[in-house]
Amino acid sequence: MxxxxxxxxxxxxxxxxxxxxxxxxxxxxxxxxxxxxxxxxxxxxxxxxxxxxxxxKSKRQFPLVSNEWKKDPTIVKVKDVEIGGDRLVVAAGPCAVEDEEQVLTVAKAAKRAGAKLLRGGALKPRTSPYSFQGLGERGLEILRKVGDQVGLPVVSEIMDTRQIDMFKKYADMLQIGARNGQNFDLLKEAGKSGMPVLLKRGLGNTVDEWLLAAEYLLLEGNGNVVLCERGIRTFEKATRFTMDIGGMIAAKLQTHLPICADPSHPAGKRELVHSLALAAVAAGADMLLIEVHPNPEKALSDSEQQLTPDSFELLMNRIRALANVLGRKV
Amino acid sequence: MxxxxxxxxxxxxxxxxxxxxxxxxxxxxxxxxxxxxxxxxxxxxxxxxxxxxxxxKSKRQFPLVSNEWKKDPTIVKVKDVEIGGDRLVVAAGPCAVEDEEQVLTVAKAAKRAGAKLLRGGALKPRTSPYSFQGLGERGLEILRKVGDQVGLPVVSEIMDTRQIDMFKKYADMLQIGARNGQNFDLLKEAGKSGMPVLLKRGLGNTVDEWLLAAEYLLLEGNGNVVLCERGIRTFEKATRFTMDIGGMIAAKLQTHLPICADPSHPAGKRELVHSLALAAVAAGADMLLIEVHPNPEKALSDSEQQLTPDSFELLMNRIRALANVLGRKV
Amino acid sequence: MxxxxxxxxxxxxxxxxxxxxxxxxxxxxxxxxxxxxxxxxxxxxxxxxxxxxxxxKSKRQFPLVSNEWKKDPTIVKVKDVEIGGDRLVVAAGPCAVEDEEQVLTVAKAAKRAGAKLLRGGALKPRTSPYSFQGLGERGLEILRKVGDQVGLPVVSEIMDTRQIDMFKKYADMLQIGARNGQNFDLLKEAGKSGMPVLLKRGLGNTVDEWLLAAEYLLLEGNGNVVLCERGIRTFEKATRFTMDIGGMIAAKLQTHLPICADPSHPAGKRELVHSLALAAVAAGADMLLIEVHPNPEKALSDSEQQLTPDSFELLMNRIRALANVLGRKV
Amino acid sequence: MxxxxxxxxxxxxxxxxxxxxxxxxxxxxxxxxxxxxxxxxxxxxxxxxxxxxxxxKSKRQFPLVSNEWKKDPTIVKVKDVEIGGDRLVVAAGPCAVEDEEQVLTVAKAAKRAGAKLLRGGALKPRTSPYSFQGLGERGLEILRKVGDQVGLPVVSEIMDTRQIDMFKKYADMLQIGARNGQNFDLLKEAGKSGMPVLLKRGLGNTVDEWLLAAEYLLLEGNGNVVLCERGIRTFEKATRFTMDIGGMIAAKLQTHLPICADPSHPAGKRELVHSLALAAVAAGADMLLIEVHPNPEKALSDSEQQLTPDSFELLMNRIRALANVLGRKV
Ligand SMILES: C=C(OP(=O)(O)O)C(=O)O
Ligand SMILES: C=C(OP(=O)(O)O)C(=O)O
Ligand SMILES: C=C(OP(=O)(O)O)C(=O)O
Ligand SMILES: C=C(OP(=O)(O)O)C(=O)O
Ligand SMILES: [Mn+2]
Ligand SMILES: [Mn+2]
Ligand SMILES: [Mn+2]
Ligand SMILES: [Mn+2]
CATH class of the missing domain: 3.30.70 (Alpha-Beta Plaits)
Incomplete structure (x- = not known):
């Protein structure tokens, strides 16, 4: 109740x-x-x-996240960027922060093309312990510095409750990753932090579980939550994950929170990213999260799916045209 | 080779x-x-x-379906309707043919709104033997009659090899359903018939299996094949099936055949159909297959997902605007 | 009702x-x-x-298949072999009938080891049209001849309604394959034939859909149905399919029909077949269907998963020991 | 290398x-x-x-977990209990620690029936923030006390890196839950702790990802790892999760680590637990983890799947008989 x-x-x-x-x-x-x-x-x-x-009395399991009591869409502010309002917000940046030059190159290109947020992982959740694990605090420092220099607020993935203070220092928005979509202690701490949260759907989680994860955040008094669909695990292996546009819309119809789509991770391959991004926009996403790297083939993580700055710029033009018809600015 | x-x-x-x-x-x-x-x-x-x-020498398992040898997109003609060309083609109609008036009402509305093909099931693949199984030949007669009256070619689902002659008599395009996506005898006969085929992806089939099913058709000398994504089986139950836009695009990148999306069956619920349809168009679908019923709540099958004629008209307007930006007519 | x-x-x-x-x-x-x-x-x-x-008044969607009205387990007779009774029945044989000698070698070994039915595909549902499609009627002739010679009733997969008469002539039991698990015309004809049916669960089908497929058979007056779990499509690719023991038991708890497990197809690899077979027996399967080939590496289909006759004999000894503890003979 | x-x-x-x-x-x-x-x-x-x-040079991605270099099965010791040796080890206890009497009742019954470890969650990973979240440290105290009283080492789920010291104080074995199957910081800390770890497979994780999660533990120098299959997310909803016996065996064939099966969580319903437990034993599991509650219907979590002490005793008798044939003691 x-x-x-x-x-x-x-x-x-x-x-x-x-x-x-x-x-x-x-x-x-x-x-x-x-x-x-x-x-x-x-x-x-x-x-x-x-x-x-x-x-x-909510008919759903997530009274706070539900739009039964709050009919107006929630606008999440990350510094001066508003997510969930008239503008479609695009966050762009490398999968992982690798060095300052890399981030700067991407950040400038992203800004020029119309991105409003800079992304970049300093701590990387890697399937294998032998894969590049991220630069850690040094990565966050770089991201912060470049973000300030270029004039873009920054979002980065937090992986553990002990990192909250570090993220408060460097980041404008916390990303909670697909592998932590049901890491309930992390959700509680992110809720307590009051920081804006980009909450990815767990790769094996239902729409209901995703919305309940958001409920954990709101129940700590933190309403600054953006839900992010990034593909689910299915039998299909032609793509890395199956981007669930239907599930994204099913979520949107039940909540006042803004919805983001990450086309990069479900695609797994560069050549699929544009189409998935456009599909998400057409379906009504409020935000996109897109991986861009100055030299994708040399990337230390997710090298097959990152766009070049040029391809990103082209995509932004296509997104802009599409958003326009849908009555939205970028 | x-x-x-x-x-x-x-x-x-x-x-x-x-x-x-x-x-x-x-x-x-x-x-x-x-x-x-x-x-x-x-x-x-x-x-x-x-x-x-x-x-x-094809690198893929489906040399004929592959675009390695045939780089120009194939245009499938159903009477005078061209699928795979400049125009986005929309097929609309009821899930099942129920009576003449029902089909006529929908057909007129569909035509007025811009649909170019009339759909309607005369033989229905129903999970339960106690569900309405379709009107059979009488259903095809109605579909044919209404199609001719309104001036729309007709597409209908064939379920068994013994029905080929009957479909030759009444239908302009054979639909092979998701439950027959690997019914190889049916594929062979549909191939031999030479009729245009709308080949749905099996609900548990990979993109490769779907393209190999199409290869069965082409290997019989029938190149008039449209591939139709209609949602796959996944753990997510917020939608009836999970529409796999990524898989659809992965298919498109490998084949010269046109691609159709059916947003009705993955949605399972009316309120999700518009978004899925728009997403498919934005991603590059050449055709849409949409269920429309004059009185969806009374429909004898798929009653929760069928659009009213009014909602369909609205959707067509949205599709037209979108297609326009993408350089396509409807 | x-x-x-x-x-x-x-x-x-x-x-x-x-x-x-x-x-x-x-x-x-x-x-x-x-x-x-x-x-x-x-x-x-x-x-x-x-x-x-x-x-x-059944609480389930499949009143005939349900054990609400018929509490005693149904025993399906294939000639003199009883499936669903005290004895665990094992059917063994090659994936595909390739030639008489091949089938004879396997049949003798199978019989000697304790198998009670001979399996072998004459018509093969192959993902690719370029794969071996089976010997057709000649295959059924061989199977029949060898079955008679060795003294084992034979089961073989039917793929299309037009083949019913041919199967009546040669086979003792119809197998309906995973790709035809919702081929409703085939189910109706198999029902009308009155022949014992081994009904595989569709690879993308739920337990309910599988039981409803069986309801199609019973509603034609054919109660001689054995349900066969053979693995479902999931994200896991370490095995060919995911054998769903839980689903198999969930089915068994709702029906009077006997349940078979096919460990060969979910395994996809020889070295997993024994464990899956034993698991199915321990969980309560009434029958097993196992692929055995005199020279698996040369097999024209499913070559990685077929057991050698020696390995099959060893497995039968292990099954016998296990069944014994569970109060069952083999 | x-x-x-x-x-x-x-x-x-x-x-x-x-x-x-x-x-x-x-x-x-x-x-x-x-x-x-x-x-x-x-x-x-x-x-x-x-x-x-x-x-x-390992052919696999997890050189330490792989059995290429270490052919003898690893025996993980939890106090004096050996997992992975001749004896099949059963851990039993409530889903959640609710109060001392509850745990004591179950612990005595479990011990009497032949269980060798006591389980019980003090911190519960609950999908909804409104569900019982566990007693926290008080729960661990109870578990420790009862374990000592009854003479059973205790295993309990850790959810966050900050809890390591608390678990060192109270628990004999750390359980890492299905929702933390790729919580890499937690894996690293659990690795550093040196404590025996029961590592559940993430509900959306492949066998390879699960073995790579174990590699994280071993790479911290902690070889005391037991892998636990507890069901994966699939389209099937007749059971809570799909117990992947095939995946479990595929893992076992590649690793020297012992394998545990948890039949309770995939079952989701009491009446399926016995069959799944027996199947896992027949397939070769080294350990079982089973939820038992003195009064399941009143349980504060997982109430539908917990066994009564009587049903557990019966199951232990069935397991013992089965293990016996397989050359194993309980
Ligand atoms: C790791 C990332 O995403 P996800 O958690 O969705 O896999 C990422 O954004 O780089
Ligand atoms: C039955 C239909 O579709 P599908 O085969 O995709 O379920 C249909 O188009 O009505
Ligand atoms: C093709 C077969 O099985 P399934 O239909 O289960 O794939 C078979 O038994 O050889
Ligand atoms: C929560 C539990 O398990 P899992 O992590 O497998 O869901 C448990 O063992 O109670
Ligand atoms: Mn990434
Ligand atoms: Mn329909
Ligand atoms: Mn086979
Ligand atoms: Mn539990």
């Missing part, structure tokens, strides 16, 4: 009633509203209190 | 050489070319003959 | 009542019972008649 | 050569051997040194 409270009311009698029920509950400030989430529903169905404006 | 032969040459010495090798081979007329397919490759690598224009 | 009728009663008043309702219905003789299936349930809930012994 | 070194040799010249190459390398003590892993292979192919006993 979601209780939307009157602002500046006295909540003490409500608290008492909740304490006397056997329900669990949590007071939250989200999107400028005072809320109480209580569960399970049945325990509090009859609670009435002066301070309650509306009580919303 | 694919041998492209000189026109009007004498092939008898080539035939003799092939007979003397232990290779299997087949002479074909496809797209105005004389061809020989021989296999396995290794058996004929050294065959040389006057009558051979070029010998193409 | 399933109506179990009194034997030798007068059914005319019941028929009249059914005709007067708007329900569909079918009279059947199954397992020595007179039955009427009617659908949808709601239309006939209130029908009462002298001739009705019990009316069973 | 894996270099197995002579004991007590002087490694300084080897170190120098490695430093002079551009290869990465790591010295390790594993299973009583001195080893160096170097990568990528090509960089060190020609290195020769006095101190090298054998250089093993």
């Amino acid at each position: 979601l209780l939307i409270l009157k602002q500046n009311a006295n909540y003490s009698s409500l608290k008492e009633k909740l304490n006397n029920s056997s329900a669990s509950y949590k007071f939250l400030d989200l999107y400028g509203k005072k809320l109480v989430v209580t569960w399970p529903d049945t325990y509090v169905e009859n609670i009435k209190d002066e301070s309650i404006e509306i009580a919303v | 694919l041998l492209i032969l000189k026109q009007n040459a004498n092939y008898s010495s080539l035939k003799e050489k092939l007979n003397n090798s232990s290779a299997s081979y087949k002479f074909l007329d496809l797209y105005g070319k004389k061809l020989v397919v021989t296999w396995p490759d290794t058996y004929v690598e050294n065959i040389k003959d006057e009558s051979i224009e070029i010998a193409v | 399933l109506l179990i009728l009194k034997q030798n009663a007068n059914y005319s008043s019941l028929k009249e009542k059914l005709n007067n309702s708007s329900a569909s219905y079918k009279f059947l003789d199954l397992y020595g019972k007179k039955l009427v299936v009617t659908w949808p349930d709601t239309y006939v809930e209130n029908i009462k008649d002298e001739s009705i012994e019990i009316a069973v | 894996l270099l197995i070194l002579k004991q007590n040799a002087n490694y300084s010249s080897l170190k120098e050569k490695l430093n002079n190459s551009s290869a990465s390398y790591k010295f390790l003590d594993l299973y009583g051997k001195k080893l160096v892993v170097t990568w990528p292979d090509t960089y060190v192919e020609n290195i020769k040194d006095e101190s090298i006993e054998i250089a093993v």
